[in-house]
Amino acid sequence: MKRLPGWADYILIPLLNLSLALGVAALVVLAIGENPLDALRVMIEGAFLYEGAFGYTLYYTTSFIFTGLAVAVAFHARLFNIGGEGQAYLGGLGGLLVCLAFDGWMPSAILIPLAIAGAAAMGAAWAIIPGWLQAHRGSHIVITTIMFNFIGAGLMVALLAGALMRSGQSNPESREIADAARLPAIHDIANALGFDMASTPLNLAFPLALLACVGVWVLIWRTRWGYALRAMGESGSAAVYAGIPVKRMIVTAMAISGALAGLMAINTLLGAQGKVVLNFPSGFGFTGIAVALMGRSHPVGILLAAFLFGALFQGGTELDFEFQTITREMVLVIQGLIILFSGALSLMFVPWVARRIGRA
Template identity: 60%
Template sequence: MTSHGLPRWADVGLLPLINILAAVIVSGVLIWVIGENPFEAMAVMFNGAFVYSGGFGYTLYYTTNFIFTGLAVAVAFHAAMFNIGGEGQAYIGGLGAGLAVLMADSFLPGFLLIPFAVAFAALFGAAWAFIPGYLQATRGSHIVITTIMFNFIAASVMVGLLSGPMMREGQGSPETRIFEPNGHMPYMHEMLGWIGIEVARSPLNLSLVIALAAAVLVWFIIWRTRFGYAARTFGHSPGAAEYAGINTTWLIIAVLALSGALAGMMASNAVLGEPHKIVVNFTSGYGFTGIAVALMGRNHPVGIILASLLFGALFQGGTELDFEFQTITRETVQVVQGLIILFSGALAYMFAPMLARILFMITPEREPA
C-alpha cells in the first residue's frame, strides 16, 4: 500500500493510464471544437510518432533527451531535493561537450573524442549544479530558488559566448562552427547500416544507448549502493539521516552534482548527436519537461524511460499533427502536450482517492488489518 491508499500496481500502472486517458479526452474535445476529427488527429499523431519512416527515430531522439533530464530530476528527488535547474545544467553541459570537441576535433580520433566530450558534458553539468548544492548545504539557500536562477545565468553566459568569442565567423547566427565528423555522435541509421539493417535517416544516435546505460546506473546507485541508501534516508527524514551519522552536507552536494551531471549529459544527444554545433537555446525546454517525466515515471528509471517514450512520441506526433492539418497550429499542439503534463504531473493524484474507493469496493475480501 502506498500513501494514497492504492496498491502499487494501481499507483504505477493504472493511475498513469487513467491520467493519460483523461488528457486525451480533453484534447479530443479541443480538437473537435477546432473543427477536426479527433480520431483522425490521434491516428496522425500515432502514425507520425511510430509508423512513418524516420518518425520513430525522431521520437526516440526526443526520448533520449527526456531520459537524461528525467533521471536528473529523479536522482535529486530521492534525496527530497527539487532540482529545477536541469535546463541550465544541460545548457552548460552543452558548453562542456562543445568546448571539448572544438578544442580537440582536429587531432583526436572519434573513439577517443566522443567519450572525452561526453565526460566534459557531465563534468560541466555537475559543476553548474555544484554551486546551488554547495549553497544549499552550507548556507541554506533553497535550491528551488538558486537552481532556477542558475537557468537564467546559464542562458546569459551562453548567449554571451555564442554571440561573442565562440561565434562562427562569416554568418549572423549566434552559434559555433560545425564540428568535424570525428566529433559527431554516430547516427543509429549509419550504425545499423554497417551491420546490414536499413532504416530511414533520423537524428537518432548512439546517445540513446548512453541514456539507457545511465538509467541502469541510476538504478544501481540509488538502490544498490551505500550512497544511494544514504540519499534515500535523507529524502525520507533529514533528521534521521543526520542522527545516523550521515554527512548531510557532503550528501546534498554530491546528489545535486550527480543530478547536474545527468542533465549535462543531455548534450551528448542535443549537441554531439544532431546539430553538431552549439546553438542558442538548444535545450528547448527539455530540462523542464524532465520534471514532468520524473513525476510521471515515479522517479524510477523504468518509469522514466516509459514516460520519456510517451513524451518523445508526443513531441514528434505533435509535429506531424502540425504538418497534416493547417487548422491545428503549434499552439494547439502545445496545449495538448500541456494537458498531458498537467494531468500526469501536477494533477497526478487527482483520481487516486476515487480509484482507491473503486478498488476497495470491487475487492471481494480483505484481511483485517
C-alpha cells in the same frame, strides 16, 4: 491514508492521469473545431509509421531520458531541480569546449569520451552551485535553479554571439565539430550491417541513455549512497540522526542530477547537430519534469514516459503539416496537463481508487 497496492500505484494511477490529460487536450482540439481522433491518428502516423519517424521518436526519447533521470535523482532526496534546462545548455558548452580544444588531432576513441565527460562536468557544475547554496546557505533550490536557467541562457547567448561564434556567420552558433568527435548515427551502423534504414538523427547517445537508466537504478537502489539519498528524502531528521552527511549528500545529488541533464547535450552536439546552436535544449529540460513525474522517478517508468514524450514530440511536428489549425504547441498543452494531473493533482484519484479497490 491507506496505501494502494503496487499495481494500482504504479500502473493504474499514471494511466488514469494520462487519460485525463489526453481527454482535456481532446476537448481543446474539439473547441478549435477539429476532430481529436484525426489529430491522434496524425500524431501516431507521424511518430511511428512514416519512414524514419520511429528514429526521430527515439532521438527525442534519448534527450528526455537524460533530463527525466536528472529530475528523478534529485527528487529522491526531495530536492526539486528545475534547472535541467540550464544544466543541459551548459552541458553543451562543456562538450563543445572539449571538441574545440582537441578535435583537430585527437582520435575518436579518446575524444568522444572526453567530450561526454565535459558535458557531464559542466552540467554538474551548473547544478552544484545551487546545491551548495541550498546545503550551506539555505537558499531555496527551486528559486536558485530557476535563476540559474536564466543566468545560463544569458551566458550562452553572450558566448555564442561572441567568443564562440562561428566566423563569417550571422547566426549565434558555434562552428561544427570535427567528424572524429561525432557519435555515429544508428542508420549508418545499420546500413553498414546490411539493414536498410532511413536517415534519422538517432545516434549512439540512445544506447548511452539506456545505460544511464541502468546506472541510475543501481545507484539509487543498490548502493549505500542511494540508500542514504532515499532515507534523506523520506525523512531529513532521521537521516541526520543516522549520521548521513546531509549537506554533502545534497551537493552530490545535485551534481549527479546536473551531470545527467548535461548529458542531454551529447545527443544534440555529438549526435544530431554537430554544433551548439542558440537555445538548443528547447524546453526539454522542463519536459524532464513531466517525464520524471509520470515515470514516478523510477528508471523503468522514466524510460516509458520518455518514449511517450518522444512520440508526442515527433507526432506533434506532424500536426503542423497536416492541419491548418492545430500546431505542435498542442504537445506543450498535453505536457502541461500531464504535469498538472500526475504531479500537482496526483493525490486526486487516490481516495477514489482506494474505495473502488476496497469494495471489489
